[in-house]
Amino acid sequence: MKSSFGWCRERQGQLSKFWRVVAYEYQRHVLRRRFLFALLSVPALVVVMALVVLLIDRAENKNTPIGYVDHSGLLAQAVEPPQSSSFERPVPIIQFESEAQAKESLQAGKLQAYYVLPSDYLQTSQAELIFIQPPSSSAQAQFRNFIRANLLKGQPQAIVERITEGNDVVVRTADGSRQMSQKDWFNILTPFIAGLVFVMAIFTTSGYLMQAMVEEKENRTMEILLTSVSPLQMMSGKIVGIVGVGLTQLLAWIGFAIGGVMVGRNYVTWLNAVQIAPSALVTMAAVMLPGFLLIAALMATVGATVTEAREGQQVTGLITLPVMLPYWFSYLIISNPNGPMAVALSYFPLTAPVALSLRMGFTQVPLGELLPSLVSLTAFALGALWLAGRAFRLGMLRYGQRVTLRELFGQPAAGEH
Amino acid sequence: MERKGMYTVEVSHVTKSFGAIKAVDDLSFNVGKGEIFGLLGPNGAGKTTTIRLILDIFKPESGEVAVLGGPMTEATKDRIGYMPEERGLYQDIPLERCLVYLGSLKGLSPTVVRQRAGEYLERFDLAAHKNHKIKELSKGMQQKAQIIVTLLHKPELVIIDEPFISLDPVNTQLVKGLLRELRTQSVTLIMSTHQMHQVEELCDRILLINHGRAVLYGGLDQIRRQYASHAVLVKSSSELPALPGVEKMEAHNSSVKITLASGTSPQQVLEELVKRNVPLEQFEIATPTLDEIFIRVVQGEAGPVE
Numbered sequence: 001m002k003s004s005f006g007w008c009r010e011r012q013g014q015l016s017k018f019w020r021v022v023a024y025e026y027q028r029h030v031l032r033r034r035f036l037f038a039l040l041s042v043p044a045l046v047v048v049m050a051l052v053v054l055l056i057d058r059a060e061n062k063n064t065p066i067g068y069v070d071h072s073g074l075l076a077q078a079v080e081p082p083q084s085s086s087f088e089r090p091v092p093i094i095q096f097e098s099e100a101q102a103k104e105s106l107q108a109g110k111l112q113a114y115y116v117l118p119s120d121y122l123q124t125s126q127a128e129l130i131f132i133q134p135p136s137s138s139a140q141a142q143f144r145n146f147i148r149a150n151l152l153k154g155q156p157q158a159i160v161e162r163i164t165e166g167n168d169v170v171v172r173t174a175d176g177s178r179q180m181s182q183k184d185w186f187n188i189l190t191p192f193i194a195g196l197v198f199v200m201a202i203f204t205t206s207g208y209l210m211q212a213m214v215e216e217k218e219n220r221t222m223e224i225l226l227t228s229v230s231p232l233q234m235m236s237g238k239i240v241g242i243v244g245v246g247l248t249q250l251l252a253w254i255g256f257a258i259g260g261v262m263v264g265r266n267y268v269t270w271l272n273a274v275q276i277a278p279s280a281l282v283t284m285a286a287v288m289l290p291g292f293l294l295i296a297a298l299m300a301t302v303g304a305t306v307t308e309a310r311e312g313q314q315v316t317g318l319i320t321l322p323v324m325l326p327y328w329f330s331y332l333i334i335s336n337p338n339g340p341m342a343v344a345l346s347y348f349p350l351t352a353p354v355a356l357s358l359r360m361g362f363t364q365v366p367l368g369e370l371l372p373s374l375v376s377l378t379a380f381a382l383g384a385l386w387l388a389g390r391a392f393r394l395g396m397l398r399y400g401q402r403v404t405l406r407e408l409f410g411q412p413a414a415g416e417h
Numbered sequence: 418m419e420r421k422g423m424y425t426v427e428v429s430h431v432t433k434s435f436g437a438i439k440a441v442d443d444l445s446f447n448v449g450k451g452e453i454f455g456l457l458g459p460n461g462a463g464k465t466t467t468i469r470l471i472l473d474i475f476k477p478e479s480g481e482v483a484v485l486g487g488p489m490t491e492a493t494k495d496r497i498g499y500m501p502e503e504r505g506l507y508q509d510i511p512l513e514r515c516l517v518y519l520g521s522l523k524g525l526s527p528t529v530v531r532q533r534a535g536e537y538l539e540r541f542d543l544a545a546h547k548n549h550k551i552k553e554l555s556k557g558m559q560q561k562a563q564i565i566v567t568l569l570h571k572p573e574l575v576i577i578d579e580p581f582i583s584l585d586p587v588n589t590q591l592v593k594g595l596l597r598e599l600r601t602q603s604v605t606l607i608m609s610t611h612q613m614h615q616v617e618e619l620c621d622r623i624l625l626i627n628h629g630r631a632v633l634y635g636g637l638d639q640i641r642r643q644y645a646s647h648a649v650l651v652k653s654s655s656e657l658p659a660l661p662g663v664e665k666m667e668a669h670n671s672s673v674k675i676t677l678a679s680g681t682s683p684q685q686v687l688e689e690l691v692k693r694n695v696p697l698e699q700f701e702i703a704t705p706t707l708d709e710i711f712i713r714v715v716q717g718e719a720g721p722v723e
Contacts, residue, residue: 220504221505224501
């Protein structure tokens, strides 16, 4: 009775050591300045890009007025069209009595261009655009809206809206489990972007892990750690800690994205169509978590076997390459998301996370394919954890000497019995 | 016959190779509870490998190691304090955080570890630096921090590699006092060092290894007696006369070393000197220093001990 109690307490002590390693590794990276930079760099980049696009748009789309000469009489009592987007700079639309007057203004630089609506405009739908330099697309769009609003003047509100918005083809699977609208292009892109963001988070954070391990090896902290905890506790603690760091980064980015969409909705109408199915999120998480564990464990294995950080970075190429491979074949995967290439890449553990996230955007991945893929991914992740523990035991104290692949996978080497 | 379990550390017939090189070759020794044990040897003799074998960082190819009554387990690790030769502390974090983390990995609760770290920081005069990053501390301070990490969890066995190497005389004294204090608390201490005068001052027993094999093993006094040459050291203000039963007289520092012929005792030499009215300032049996023994043994005067 007493001994089993003692054993229990000991187990508890060992378990709490594992969590102490997890907590320390998590804090150690999250509290660093470089983590904060990595965290803020992505949203900052997005904001800067949005600002640049806006500025270019501003520079290109001058708000010099557009003129028109109406021979058809349709615009006799013109109404203003509804404002479509607050990002667009409104271009004043000025009526001219004669083409001569309009031309004079154009030549004086007071107009970007002017339209001439012939008397039979309603029949032909042909208008003439006169310019010295082509007017901005935004100005043309605003004039089209202006015409549309005036042609529909007097129609019921619902009809006006329906015609203004245009058509929207919705593709739906036979069982109704999934549908895709023409206007949902953002939702198609989401898995694509999510895959990319995931890969970025994985590689930055597991890069930290590898670097930290090489450092610990170089300054001999490892010896102190090894005489306090077991190699498996150390290794799994470090890996779980770093996965926590990666998830924090991902959650923060997702938070920024949601915040961005919420704020952006007020200005950009198509953002209102953005919605992500919870089932897609669950599948995504189910793929990404073991994927993350797998890659982090492999990076840790590299960290345990190499002798300096630079060498480690070269070896990580061998991991980065297959993970990014599906992007090289993205055309094949997108055009045939259930084709042999797409399916094969979903079964191979290193390519599975990106391959699956790409496919998810364009097809419903059958459960019969998803499950074996997840099982193999998880099995490989656990195998990689074991490998990391072994590499750690073999490699940690062999300063200046690399662990060979044969030692890693083969017979117990000199250091182990 | 030695009974198993009597000793804090029992190493029996342990061998460990790296490739073709035998770093430790059929090594056996025991360390008793509460003693300060010196592990000595020239560079590359296998001292660090021996320590790593004791700590289960390396597994031996053959032979057995028992620590604190049995093979090393995760629970045993909490009862051991280890300070490696190349100091291993996290460089980028504040001193106190480093101490608290490494102490907590030895099974201490956060409250206890914080309190003890505070006490040790005061004692080692590091309290003012507790929020400084380790890399900002001087070498001596880092070494003191390392000693704190080694002792924080009140280990029963302390293994310490070159404890005095970066310390100034004041801190050397501080650490020596601490090690002596540990002995009074029955803590077992294995100390590996090149500083022979420290070993002479502190150690009860020593093991000298060369090429992975034990070449000298036993109590310090016994070893020195064993290596005592048949000679006396004499210092006098006048010239020493020729004496019967003397093989050779040679200058030795400020005194004269008189090597005696077999059959002559130091007592007889003293009587002869007194008889001749030689004014004596010093007369002592010439026991070699540990340094001398070390050099003699390593340079091949003694074969491995059985």
